[in-house]
Amino acid sequence: MFKKILIANRGEIALRVIRTCREMGIKTVAVYSTADAESLHVRFADEAVCIGPPQSSESYLKMSNIISAAEITNADAIHPGYGFLSENAKFSKLCEEHHIKFIGATGEMIDKMGDKANAKATMKAAGVPCVPGSEGIILDFKDCIKVALETGYPVMLKASAGGGGKGMRAVWKAEDLKDAWDSARQESKAAFGNDDMYMEKLIEEPRHIEIQVIGDSFGKACHLSERDCSVQRRHQKLTEETPSPFMTDVLREKMGNAAVLAAEFIKYEGAGTVEFLVDKHRNFFFMEMNTRIQVEHPITEEVVNYDLIREQILVAAGVPISGKNYYPKMHAIECRINAEDPYANFRPAPGKITTFHAPGGHGIRIDTHVYAGYMIPPNYDSMIAKLITTAQTREEAINKMKRALDEFVIEGVKTTIPFHRQLMDHPDYISGNYTTKFMEDFVMK
Template sequence: MFKKILIANRGEIALRVIRTCREMGIKTVAVYSTVDAESLHVKFADEAVCIGPAPSNLSYLKMSNIIAAAEITNADAIHPGYGFLSENAKFSRICQEHNIKFIGASPEMIDKMGDKATAKATMKAAGVPCVPGSDGILEDFNQAKKVAKEIGYPVMMKATAGGGGKGMRAIWKEEELEKAWESARMEAAAAFGNDGMYMEKLIEEPRHIEIQVVGDSYGKACHLSERDCSVQRRHQKLTEETPSPFMTDELREKMGDAAVKAAEYIKYEGAGTVEFLVDKHRNFYFMEMNTRIQVEHPITEQVIDYDLIREQIMVAAGVPISGKNYLPQLHSIECRINAEDPYNDFRPSPGKITVLHAPGGHGVRLDTHVYAGYTIPSNYDSMIAKLITTAQTREEAINKMKRALDEFVIEGIKTTIPFHRQLMDEPDYVAGNYTTKFMESFKMKELN
């Protein structure tokens, strides 16, 4: 087992990893930028190393600084959390070269699954259902036109190196194609330094349902059931739940089997998520694989009583998994609390938190790194907390979430707490009647 793990991340996920390491008797090293000096992950770790100024490209993305921090503290493993370097094949490779265990996917695995076009070809070969579309990257506009005609409009153009909705365009008719092709490529080049595009059939009334998988170094994989992540704004998830209100036992078995097949086909090691689009007829199609822990992993932990971070560490240390698949025994909902103003087009709201009162009680979990007096920097993602409620039924979990949101007080900044509170009363959400288009018609009700 590892003696010391460096956490190459910040915020709530860094704190989450530190807590599990402490329970396992493993020493921890926090890394931080100058603006994160007062963050809780820095205070809770056994050691902390400053790795640079506020901009992430000079700190949390600066591989040489992170490796240097691991070497001077004698860390024998690095946990990358999510975001930043968690799916960076080069960083995984550098860790290998320095005899530091990367608690995540191998460089080969990230290369195979990180590029969406390659991932789709791999999944097709594994026999996993895929959305009809181009075979790999489109060579030019003429090929894009030809593929669109073959699969039929509407189509979706996607950046092969994409994420967060960048380089994505929905095209409903041929006249819109050329403009979408140009603008998507420009956006992708600016965001990822790669303007490679591929095309897929646009799935109407889709739900975004993902399956959590864990694979070990002996070629065995299992699944931990699904999470429904369909409530999204500009392709960013806002809330997630498990089990999905759209799921049937038969569909869960089929999707779980497909996810395990995918993981075992590529000999996946670690915790990962196979993401699917599910249409209104409950046909499901592979979308992408995230080769890291997900933001929304706590809801899975809550419904099957399973520490996913511990499992990541155990698998990385060479411990085999049981191979047993898990089904949800309870219902769990997560609301991502962002420092954003939901009454002002979700505009970021960094600044100092003057008052904080955290909700509590049976079945309430709060994963956060913020506290009263903490200043939220403007340099990073705006998520400041994850509020999770767990109960016997979906109705009880929603009622518990309403109560917890009413108790949750954060002053000094704007947050998305009012949005989530309204969402929990929205008839279509309460009925489990939502797709990835849900937010297009949702309107915030003004405060009384």
């Protein structure tokens, strides 16, 4: 087992990893930018190393600084959390070259699944259902026209190196294709330094349902059932729940088996998520695979009583998994609390938190790194907390979330708490009748 793990991340996920490491008797090293000197992950780690200024490119994305921090503290493993370098093949390989265990996918695995066009081709070969569309990268606009005609409108153009909704364009008719092609490539080039595009059939009334998987170094994988992440704004998830209100036992078995098939086909090691689009007829199609821990992993932990971070560490240390699949015994909902103003088009709202009161009680979990007096820096993602409720039924979980949101007090900055409170009263949410288009018609009151 590892003696010391460096967490190459910040905020609540860094604190989350530190907690499990401490329970396992493993020493921890926090890294931080100058903007995060007062963050709780710095305070609760055994050691902390400043790796640069506030800009991510000069700190949390600076591979040489992170490797140096691991070497000077004699860390024998690095946990990347999510975001930043968690799905960076070069960083995974760099850790290997320096004889530091990367707690995540290998560089080869990330290369295979990180590029969406390659991932789709790999999943087709594995026999996992995929959305109809281009076979790999679209060569040029002439090829784009041909693929669109073969696929049939509406279609979705996607950046091959994309994420977070960047480089994506829905095209409903042929005359709009050229503008979508040009703007998607331009956005992708600016965001990722790569303008390669691929195309898929646009799934109407889609739900975004993902399956949590764990694979070990012996080629064995299992799943931990689904999470419904359909409530999104600009392809960014706002709230998640498990089990999905759209799910049936038959569909869960089919999707779970497909996710395990995907993981075992590529001999996946570590925690990962196989993401699917599910249409209104409950046909499901592979969308992408995230080769890391997800923001929303706590709801899975709550309904199957399973520490995913602990399992990541065990698998990285060479411990085999049990091989059995896990199914939800309860219902859990997560609301992402962001420092954003929901009444001003979710505009980011960094600043100083003057008052912070967290809700409590049975079935309430809060993952956060902030406190009264904490200064939210403008340099990073605006998520400051995750509020999770767990209960015997979905109705109870919603009612518990309403009560918890009413108790949650954060003053000094605007947050998305009012949005989530209104969401929990929305008739379509209460009935489970929502898709990825839900937010297009949602209006704050």
